[in-house]
Amino acid sequence: MPHVEVLQRARGRLRAALNHPSFSSSSLGQKRMRFIVIAAVVLSFILFSFHSHRSESSVGRYRIQAPFRPESQTAESVRLQRRTAVKSAFQHAWTGYKQKAWLHDELLPVSGGYKDPFVGWAATLVDSLDTLWIMGFKDEFDGALEAIEQINFSKPNAERVPAFEVTIRYLGGLLGAWDISGHRVETGKIASENGVVLAQIGSLSLEFIRLSQVTGDAKYADAIQKITDQLAQTQNNCKGERLSFSSRDFTLGAFADSLYEYLPKTHLILPSFSSAAQQYLEMYRIALPSFSKHLFFRPSLPGEPDILYSGNANANSGSARLDTQIQHLSCFVGGMVGLGAKISNSPTELETAINLTNGCVWAYENTPSGIMPEIFHVEQCADLSSCTWKGQGDGFTRVDDRSYQLRPEAIESVFVMYRRTGDPSWQEKGWRMFEAIEKHSRTDIAHARLDDVMDPTPGKTDSMESFWLAETLKYFYLLFSEPDLVSLDEYVLNTEAHPFRRGA
Ligand SMILES: *[C@@H]1O[C@H](CO)[C@@H](O)[C@H](O)[C@H]1NC(C)=O
Numbered sequence: 316m317p318h319v320e321v322l323q324r325a326r327g328r329l330r331a332a333l334n335h336p337s338f339s340s341s342s343l344g345q346k347r348m349r350f351i352v353i354a355a356v357v358l359s360f361i362l363f364s365f366h367s368h369r370s371e372s373s374v375g376r377y378r379i380q381a382p383f384r385p386e387s388q389t390a391e392s393v394r395l396q397r398r399t400a401v402k403s404a405f406q407h408a409w410t411g412y413k414q415k416a417w418l419h420d421e422l423l424p425v426s427g428g429y430k431d432p433f434v435g436w437a438a439t440l441v442d443s444l445d446t447l448w449i450m451g452f453k454d455e456f457d458g459a460l461e462a463i464e465q466i467n468f469s470k471p472n473a474e475r476v477p478a479f480e481v482t483i484r485y486l487g488g489l490l491g492a493w494d495i496s497g498h499r500v501e502t503g504k505i506a507s508e509n510g511v512v513l514a515q516i517g518s519l520s521l522e523f524i525r526l527s528q529v530t531g532d533a534k535y536a537d538a539i540q541k542i543t544d545q546l547a548q549t550q551n552n553c554k555g556e557r558l559s560f561s562s563r564d565f566t567l568g569a570f571a572d573s574l575y576e577y578l579p580k581t582h583l584i585l586p587s588f589s590s591a592a593q594q595y596l597e598m599y600r601i602a603l604p605s606f607s608k609h610l611f612f613r614p615s616l617p618g619e620p621d622i623l624y625s626g627n628a629n630a631n632s633g634s635a636r637l638d639t640q641i642q643h644l645s646c647f648v649g650g651m652v653g654l655g656a657k658i659s660n661s662p663t664e665l666e667t668a669i670n671l672t673n674g675c676v677w678a679y680e681n682t683p684s685g686i687m688p689e690i691f692h693v694e695q696c697a698d699l700s701s702c703t704w705k706g707q708g709d710g711f712t713r714v715d716d717r718s719y720q721l722r723p724e725a726i727e728s729v730f731v732m733y734r735r736t737g738d739p740s741w742q743e744k745g746w747r748m749f750e751a752i753e754k755h756s757r758t759d760i761a762h763a764r765l766d767d768v769m770d771p772t773p774g775k776t777d778s779m780e781s782f783w784l785a786e787t788l789k790y791f792y793l794l795f796s797e798p799d800l801v802s803l804d805e806y807v808l809n810t811e812a813h814p815f816r817r818g819a
């Protein structure tokens with residue numbers, strides 16, 4: 316079977332298993348056992364003393380970041396002004412959360428209400444911990460840690476536990492807070508549980524490998540190793556076969572989030588000598604050429620920019636056919652390819668990463684609001700090297716979803732490109748994005764989703780997901796910070812932007 320499809324299917328199965336009612340809401344006994352697994356993992360971090368000494372300095376073997384030149388005084392003062400603006404935006408939204416939705420999952424930024432879509436364990440609070448630390452809100456950080464002690468992680472306030480979201484937000488949030496604040500674990504806090512259930516939620520290699528590193532207990536890493544071995548074996552068996560798509564669509568947007576992203580990232584967090592590190596790298600090297608061939612394309616647009624997008628591959632006709640649909644969610648791809656390019660030491664891959672990231676920047680800069688839509692279509696160039704724009708209009712042939720949901724993926728890739736290349740033009744691009752988002756999304760209470768970015772003054776929707784504070788504003792802040800703050804030479808960021816320390 317074609318390997319990308321196999322990976323996609325395996326991923327789909329994992330997801331289906333996680334969301335299956337039998338995982339989420341079966342008999343009370345089983346349910347309790349599952350909760351205990353997640354709860355034990357999360358709870359153990361609450362029990363860690365957040366009061367011990369600063370951590371080891373571990374600079375990984377790859378230098379991901381470019382050498383940065385000293386900046387002029389003018390450049391520094393502009394940068395710091397921008398950083399202050401980002402920090403104020405965070406403070407505004409955090410204060411709104413504190414006043415109106417404290418200990419709930421999400422604030423409703425227009426009405427001032429709240430909701431609990433992630434089992435009610437204060438998702439925004441846990442997700443924001445490391446951002447508070449990074450931005451220097453140390454008192455708020457301490458207050459948030461105290462408040463967490465009121466959360467009962469054995470008692471999900473919902474029928475279904477979305478394991479993927481719980482892992483990346485709660486476990487990722489606590490691991491990131493632990494790593495970035497430089498504290499050590501009291502080991503031996505994690506009780507032994509059911510390995511099968513662990514394996515089910517173990518598709519999240521980065522979180523569970525870091526958990527093993529931090530606790531000194533190999534069982535979390537062992538559980539996900541079984542899944543990885545299966546994926547790798549299937550992938551190897553189909554080497555050289557043509558990619559085809561018999562029954563489903565293939566995309567790096569919705570529903571494919573962390574599997575591919577985590578291949579280079581998991582490679583980076585593992586010790587260089589381990590065979591697992593090599594395994595993740597090989598899987599990435601097999602996957603990337605398929606992405607290049609079947610998903611990445613140059614769009615035909617006014618001004619003929621030399622940029623790339625990651626589209627979808629369509630199933631229906633038997634062979635792979637490109638659907639030139641762009642999702643905001645897929646904008647993480649530039650950053651992923653940028654990290655991989657360093658591991659592979661490939662200037663060509665870096666160029667691809669830059670052009671992919673510029674694709675998302677283009678989509679911000681060419682809408683009436685200055686913000687990229689959630690989903691849209693463009694025309695494809697006949698070939699990569701020359702592409703003459705003969706169309707009419709703005710280049711967006713169809714805007715399938717006109718909203719902006721406070722998503723981070725575009726600024727994530729801009730941030731990675733900045734740290735990878737040291738090129739200050741990425742800061743300019745990021746600043747224009749920030750200005751547009753702040754201007755349109757700010758409410759009296761916090762920041763809100765936008766309903767139509769193709770309108771010069773979009774309306775607001777009553778929603779602010781926790782990733783606005785955990786990811787989007789963190790990436791903006793880091794873009795205008797000194798490059799050694801959360802250096803990519805020392806940290807890998809999980810799919811919710813939580814920084815995990817890299818292995819040596
Ligand atoms: C947490 O919830 C569990 C399950 O409902 C309950 O048994 C336990 O007593 C609660 N713990 C606290 C400290 O309230």
Ligand SMILES: *[C@@H]1O[C@H](CO)[C@@H](O)[C@H](O)[C@H]1NC(C)=O
Pocket residue numbers: 621622623666667670699
């Ligand atoms: C990327 O863009 C540059 C121009 O900025 C162009 O020369 C190059 O061919 C492009 N590469 C790819 C792979 O799109």
